[in-house]
Amino acid sequence: MIAEAAERIAALGLSPARLARDPVNLPAIRDWLAAIGDDNPVYERDGLAPPAMAQVWTMRGLRARPDADPLHEMSAVLDAAGYTSVVATDCAQTYHRYLRVGEVVAVRGRLLDVAGPKRTALGEGWFVNTESIWEVAGEPVAEMRFRILKFRPGATPPASPAEPIRPVVGLDTAFFWAGLEAGELRIQSCGDCGALRHPPGPACPRCGALKPSYVVAAGTGRIHSYVVHRHPPLPGRRSPVVVALVDLDEGVRMVGELRGVRPDEVRIGGEVRACIVDGLPAWTPAGLADLPPWELAVTPTVIVSTALATRDFQDVHHDRDAAVRRGSRDIFLNILTTTGLVQRYVTDWAGPAAVLRGIEIRLGAPCYPYDTLTFTGQARGRDVAVTGRTGTGEHVAGTVRMAS
């Protein structure tokens, strides 16, 4: 029944344009900048809307009028089938240009597809993919692919996500893991003949000495081979995971996750640089510039004020009791805010002159009050890979594209 409804609604194609209730306006921009904490002066100075606000202008407000909209129609079908809770999981926005104060935006949307029922950590649910196009007087100004999970809240609180697999540390290998804790990538060396070796062990296979020592790797190397892991899910991880076997410049090989790169961009022979992620060796493509990390203390005020400034009146973002009733631990950050925080992180680093062409994000662990949300990023050319983590895991991972 759900599949048939999805097919019917998807076949309708793009909906007619629905006008925003208000033109792009400075008060809304100021509230948004204040809630996000974005001090970039260009918006007020030049009368421009922050790009991540694209979706804000056509939000329906607190008292939404029910009219034809593919996502709303599909949501109603899923609501009726008992899949009453919702979380956004993916958002890919493209900005053709920034909106100007005074412009009136219209949105057209269509349902792409619906997949399910799937068992998720939150409960059984359906993934709904939609596309939205924002226009000003018929001119497309922004586009978005959006993915939500409509789920049936479990009778019991959702199971905590599985713990990631951790290394087993032994007497002969402890130096390696201690090195990572100390910020060093260590390679075993023989205390007698100096031979380097990875993985390590108690004896030198070359001279037989039982005097293991170590050197600290320069952290540079090349990809010898790699894997894009997709199935089955890895405990506590999100697929795909790119894992690379790297020839370190010192002459030993080592396995680590390759981050900050799209799977289809990886090449054997590619230069990488070592980094340390969650106490494990990992790699990033050489030539990436690290953005300074940014820590945001997420208070209830941050969650509620940003929800309202993005004109998202879903109760799970401001009403704790309602959030718990819908299967959540507490109120949580909405995806429009996460998109905005990602925008702020990148423009804070790139400077006020930076112009964004797109933000593509995937949400993971929810961000609750009293979490510390830590953003890290790597820039390569005009692309910035951004990750935001809370104490419980990855809240967001994505890419920001800047205009050249």
Add this chain to the structure above:
Amino acid sequence: MIARATAIAGIGATEFAKDSGRSELRLAVEAVRAALDDAGLQPSDVDGLTTFTMDDNAEIAVAREIGAGELTFLSRIGYGGGAACAVVQQAVLAVATGIASTVVCYRALNERSGRRFGQATTPPGLDASWHYPMGLATPAAMVAMVARRYMHDYGATTDDLGRVSVAARRYAATNPAAWFYRRPITLDDHRASRWIAEPLRLLDCCQESDGAVALVITSAERARDLRRPPAVICAAAQGSGTDQFVMTSYYRDDVAALPEMGVVARQLWGQSGFTPGDVRTAVLYDHFTPYVLMQLEELGFCGRGEARHLIADDRLPINPNGGQLGEAYIHGMNGIAEAVRQVRGTAVNQIPGDGPVLVTAGTGVPTSGLILSGA
């Protein structure tokens, strides 16, 4: 010398299923009984039992259940599917030296309905710590690392892997015992199957099965007087390479190779006196398609990097039972049973000729192999 001293006198198996609904011990008992019956022997004839370290059925439990008496030989081999032909080698060693007279090798597992090897779970041991936490936590991902390098070094493509799968399913389609009986696939099916761990697709990975297989080994001389024509064991070898790891031998100069199978190959040809050109059909352990190509090269059927041409040209019949891709995943033991049927001339997809039959065990780990021939 062990060459031609012993023979496989009986084979037995349960049905190959996805949910057997029975205990692994019961599966073991059913397969062992069937193998003894096939050989025309009684449980009381059994004085040796060998299996994999991964098998959860104690030798003494199997002995109790089948009603065997006293045992003089109990042995197990490690390293997962790499043990398959090595447990037979254990039996050969015991029989050839007079330690035992009738040894049964068995492997019983509810791998699909019970503990699935393809799931990412925390492994024991220090070696795994260099791979599992970083995201190499499944056999497919571990093989994919080698496969990617192999493709890079020799220009093989995912289509070359797909042809291995298509060939296996073509044979399985005409094997009523195979899970994929009457379900052949095309190269397009392979191309359309989802990625598991790039460059491996679902159809590059063997299936998961419930079931059991047992083999009865006795002296070649005695086997000639038993119910079935003996499958004489002309060679039985085990091998481990330099700097060997379990599925993750990434620290050798040449990652795109299976030197442990090279160690096995040299012994197999040396013991038996055969050459690759003599072999009628090979039953190669096919947990993942790339390792079928690499085994062909290590065994000397073709040069390094050339196996894809051998497969594309269909020059050597491989896995006429459908292999583990098509028949069932009984940790390689069903491949040995197929090799016996080929020697006897009773296989459903019988390969003509009277040349010897080669069979291998799991690769990427310390592995093993056999060459069987008629009396």
